[in-house]
Amino acid sequence: MYKAPNGKEIFVLDGHTHFWDGSPENQKNIHGKQFIDCFYAYHTNLSPPEQLWEKARFEKYTEDDIYRDLFVDGPDDMAIIQSTYLRDFYKDGFSSIERSTSMASRHPERFIVNGAFDPRDGEKALEYIHYMKEEFDIKGVKMYTAEWNGESKGWALNDPDAYRCFELCEKLGIKNIHVHKGPTIIPLNKDAFDVHDVDYAATDFQNLNWIIEHCGLPRLDDFCWIAVQETNVYGGLAVALPFIHARPRYFAEVIAELLFWVGEDKLLFGSDYAIWTPQWLVEKFWNFQIPDDIAQERGVQLTDEIKEKILGLNAARIYDIDVDAKKKTLAGAPVQIAAE
Amino acid sequence: MFLDIIMADLETEVWERLELVTDPELDEPITDMGFVETVKVSSSNKVEVEFRLPTYWCSPNFAFLMAFGIRREVASLPWVRGVTVSLRDHCFGDEVNEGVNSGRAFSEVFALYCDGADLGEVTAKFDAKAFDRRQEVMLLALQERGLPAEDIVTMTLGTFDRIAFAGGEEERQKPRYRALLMSRGLAQGPDDPAFPTWEGQSIGPMDLKAHLARLRGIRINMEFNGALCKGLASSRYKEVEIGPEGPTLVDFIAGRVPTKGRGASAG
Numbered sequence: 001m002y003k004a005p006n007g008k009e010i011f012v013l014d015g016h017t018h019f020w021d022g023s024p025e026n027q028k029n030i031h032g033k034q035f036i037d038c039f040y041a042y043h044t045n046l047s048p049p050e051q052l053w054e055k056a057r058f059e060k061y062t063e064d065d066i067y068r069d070l071f072v073d074g075p076d077d078m079a080i081i082q083s084t085y086l087r088d089f090y091k092d093g094f095s096s097i098e099r100s101t102s103m104a105s106r107h108p109e110r111f112i113v114n115g116a117f118d119p120r121d122g123e124k125a126l127e128y129i130h131y132m133k134e135e136f137d138i139k140g141v142k143m144y145t146a147e148w149n150g151e152s153k154g155w156a157l158n159d160p161d162a163y164r165c166f167e168l169c170e171k172l173g174i175k176n177i178h179v180h181k182g183p184t185i186i187p188l189n190k191d192a193f194d195v196h197d198v199d200y201a202a203t204d205f206q207n208l209n210w211i212i213e214h215c216g217l218p219r220l221d222d223f224c225w226i227a228v229q230e231t232n233v234y235g236g237l238a239v240a241l242p243f244i245h246a247r248p249r250y251f252a253e254v255i256a257e258l259l260f261w262v263g264e265d266k267l268l269f270g271s272d273y274a275i276w277t278p279q280w281l282v283e284k285f286w287n288f289q290i291p292d293d294i295a296q297e298r299g300v301q302l303t304d305e306i307k308e309k310i311l312g313l314n315a316a317r318i319y320d321i322d323v324d325a326k327k328k329t330l331a332g333a334p335v336q337i338a339a340e
Numbered sequence: 341m342f343l344d345i346i347m348a349d350l351e352t353e354v355w356e357r358l359e360l361v362t363d364p365e366l367d368e369p370i371t372d373m374g375f376v377e378t379v380k381v382s383s384s385n386k387v388e389v390e391f392r393l394p395t396y397w398c399s400p401n402f403a404f405l406m407a408f409g410i411r412r413e414v415a416s417l418p419w420v421r422g423v424t425v426s427l428r429d430h431c432f433g434d435e436v437n438e439g440v441n442s443g444r445a446f447s448e449v450f451a452l453y454c455d456g457a458d459l460g461e462v463t464a465k466f467d468a469k470a471f472d473r474r475q476e477v478m479l480l481a482l483q484e485r486g487l488p489a490e491d492i493v494t495m496t497l498g499t500f501d502r503i504a505f506a507g508g509e510e511e512r513q514k515p516r517y518r519a520l521l522m523s524r525g526l527a528q529g530p531d532d533p534a535f536p537t538w539e540g541q542s543i544g545p546m547d548l549k550a551h552l553a554r555l556r557g558i559r560i561n562m563e564f565n566g567a568l569c570k571g572l573a574s575s576r577y578k579e580v581e582i583g584p585e586g587p588t589l590v591d592f593i594a595g596r597v598p599t600k601g602r603g604a605s606a607g
Contacts, residue, residue, distance in 0.1 A: 031431065034396035037576075041395065044589055045568075045575040052580040052587035146397075183397045185432065188450070189457040191465060192399040218365065218568070221469075221561040240564075247567055253560045261557070297556075 001330075002075035002282050002311065004304070010286070011323050013312040014070060014079040014278055016178070016213055016238045016270025019103050020095040023060040031148070032089035043275050046242035051280055061274055063103045071110060071335045074278040076271075077312065077326070078109075080319070082142035082178060083116040088149065101136055109329055112319060114140040114178065119162040120149045126168055133172045139319055140211075141174060145197075146182030154184025154192075158200035166205050176318055177201075178211045178236070181219070195219045195226060202230040209318045211268060214239040215258060224261035234318070235262050237310070238272035244284045252290045259300040269311045282311065343383075350381045354414055358389070361409035364402050364463065366566045367470040373566070374573050375406070377428070386422040387414050392429055394572035400432035401459055404450055407440040467520070468538045469558050474517035475535065476555035479548070481510035489545040497521070498530025 002010040022036030040058050057065070070076040081100045085093040092099075097115050104111035115132035117125045132138045146154050155162065157179065169177065183192040195216045202210045215235040216223025227233040235258055243251040258267055269285070271278040290302050316323050358376055359369045370376055370391065378390040389410050393403060407425050414423045425440045427433045439449035447458060482492045482503075501518075505511045521527045526536050536542060543551050578589045 031396075034429075034431065038395045038397060038572075041572050041576045041578075044578055044580060045571040049588070050586055052589065054580050054582055054587075183399055185400050187457070188401050188404075188454040189459055189462065190401075191462050192401065218561065218565040220564065221557040224557055239568075243564070243567075246571070250560075250564050250567055254564055257557055257560055 001077055001327075002286060004286060008304075009327075010075075010308055011312040011316070011327060012076050012078075012269070012278070012282060013315040013319075013321070014076045014271050014273065015211070015268040015315045016236050017066075017070065017079045017081055017273040018084065018095045019063075019066055019081055019100045020084070020274070021060050021090070021092065021099070022058075022094060023056075026060075026090050026092055026094075028089055028091055032086070032094075035086065035089055035094070039275055042239070046246050047276060048245050048280060051277060053274075058274060063106065066103065066273070067107065067335075069277045069279075070271075070273060071107075074271075075282045076110075076278050077330055078112065078321070079273070080112045080114060080140070080270075080315070082114050084142060084144055084147075084180075085116055085118070086144075086147060088147075097132060097136055097138075107333075109333055112139060114138055114142050114176070115174075116142045116144070117165060118147060118149055118155075119159060119165045120152055120155055122161060125161070125165050129165060129168050129172065129174070133174060138174055140176030140178060141169065142178045142180065144180045144182060146180075146184045146192075148185075156184075156194075157197040158204075162201070163204070166201065166208060170205060170207055175207065176209045176211060177205075178213055180213045181216060191219075193219050195222050198223070198233065199226045199230065202226070202233050206232055208232065209234060211236050211318075213270065215254075215262075220254065220257065224257060227262040227266065233262075234266045234268055234314070236268045236270045238270040238275075241269070241271075241281055241285065242276050244288055245280070248288070249291065249294075251288075252294050255302060256290055256294050256298040256300050259302065259306070260298045264306040264309055265314060267310045268315045285311070347381050347383075350385075350419070351379050353417060354379045354381065354387055354389070357413045357417055358410060360413050361406060362470075363569075364405055364466040364470075365399070366562055366569065367466075367473055368566055370406055370410075373569060376410075384421060385419050386424070387420055388424045388426070389414060390426045390428060392427070392573075392576075394569045394576060396429055396431050398430065400430075400436070401450075401462060403427055403430055403432060403436050404439065404446070405459070405463070407436050408446040408449075411440050467524075469562065471517075471520045471524070471538050472555045472558045473562055474513045474520060476552065476559050477509050477513040478517055479535065479552060479555070481505060481508075489548040493535055493543045493545050493548055495534045496530060497527045497532050497534045500534035501530070 002012050004010055027033050036059055040055060043058060044052060070079050081104060083097045083100060084095050087093060097113060100113045104113050113136060115136065115138040117128050119125050145156060179198060181193055181195055185192065198210055198212055209232055211234040212223055213236040215237065217239055227235060240251065240254050271281050286307060295301055313323065355371060359371050361370045362368060363370055363373055366373065375393060376389060376391045380388040391410065407427055410425050411423050414420055427436045435453065442449065450459060451457065479492060505514055526540055527534060533542060580587050581590050
């Protein structure tokens with residue numbers, strides 16, 4: 001719950017968080033080290049100085065840490081935990097659904113744990129989707145198209161194997177597909193961050209919601225063109241939002257573009273925890289105004305009502321969360337300061 | 341001492357040459373982005389260039405393009421007797437370094453890694469974006485001068501050439517925009533239109549606003565990525581130490597990246 005300066009209570013559903021283990025003990029090779037190092041560079045580059053973490057804590061944080069950072073010190077009411085395996089880089093997976101579910105079981109009313117699968121596993125991927133549905137009743141999945149899998153160094157959402165998986169997701173009611181477009185290495189003759197596969201998949205699977213994390217960055221312009229044509233494409237604000245501190249004018253330009261092309265009903269707040277923590281992001285976002293010149297040029301505004309949608313109501317809608325009922329439940333289970 | 345000065349001058353020449361190599365995604369010189377870390381000239385006029393990208397995961401195909409761009413530009417200096425290019429700490433670094441220092445052509449090396457395919461489609465996509473970004477600067481500058489849309493969209497290259505832009509981004513981008521107009525064959529002579537689209541279509545005066553809206557998105561994406569890349573490059577080798585004053589960032593290889601042209605002042 002974020003309490004606005006005027007006393008209004010704002011429901012916050014953090015759409016993109018992780019409970020990862022990137023520690024050296026879990027790293028398989030240099031790629032595992034470089035992966036968490038890259039995340040750490042995002043953290044150190046864009047966090048306010050007082051929010052910086054030491055490397056060891058960033059690599060592996062505790063169940064108490066995530067609870068405190070999101071719900072005690074942070075304003076989140078709920079958080080979506082994404083799963084990312086990176087089996088070629090990490091021994092037990094980078095952030096597995098089992099480990100996240102175990103953590104979330106301490107406060108199940110506050111977490112939505114999403115699954116993940118790799119379409120290149122063929123039949124096994126289909127079996128695994130069944131397993132995740134039966135075992136964890138997942139409502140969504142996180143797709144990382146840059147994941148390495150043996151000889152393959154990346155895949156596309158419109159690959160035939162992927163389509164078979166999405167057909168099954170649709171059948172089982174796993175309707176929220178979060179997509180992270182990392183750099184795919186092969187095929188080397190294609191743009192590594194290309195987002196056009198989103199266009200095909202969103203057109204062919206109208207009943208699924210396609211939430212493109214980082215708004216397709218570094219292909220924001222291509223993403224906007226796709227989102228404007230597809231009613232089931234959403235943008236997650238992670239990575240763009242932290243610019244609100246370091247480079248507020250760039251953030252203003254990006255959010256203006258997103259409001260113009262994608263629209264206020266299809267943008268989702270995400271802290272990308274533990275790269276960033278939600279406390280400062282939400283506070284700065286609530287107090288942010290798009291400078292007049294940018295707002296006028298684009299003909300958009302960022303009102304309190306729009307901010308409230310982005311911070312929680314939009315995600316609640318696609319995850320079938322009754323916000324008023326949820327607020328009552330959470331009021332009956334206030335955050336507890338964990339004994340450390 | 342005298343030799344030191346000569347070497348420093350040669351290094352400066354190399355740095356200046358490297359300004360012509362751009363990051364294809366950002367349309368900015370790799371030297372401005374801080375990617376080039378070391379330039380060394382040996383007494384036998386052999387040149388070593390080391391560069392590093394903002395992350396281990398930056399697009400390998402662009403890493404190839406930049407590495408071969410470095411080789412091409414440095415080798416074009418008449419006194420250079422050999423070039424070694426090293427990309428550091430990159431997931432495809434070994435392949436890039438082997439390829440760029442093998443003496444083989446870019447197309448030949450690159451084709452090895454993708455069943456003979458070339459990078460044509462990708463470079464065309466980013467050439468188009470670079471063109472759009474440069475064009476937007478010029479269109480906005482002309483609008484700023486109070487020119488009506490009709491005059492802007494029908495402007496000829498001859499008229500465009502006669503307009504002097506002093507200072508700012510428009511002065512920097514004018515020759516760069518013109519260069520792409522020429523290399524693409526969109527305008528050759530003074531009577532050709534100065535502002536076609538990348539596909540060679542004319543822009544109607546009523547369509548200028550929508551055209552600019554699209555270009556704006558491209559520019560914002562590029563500027564945002566440029567800021568992100570610069571930031572990541574600067575923080576890639578930093579770690580946090582928590583002291584009595586709170587957290588601070590410590591560069592554990594401080595001073596490794598020289599500022600551009602440092603060689604000259606060192607002489």
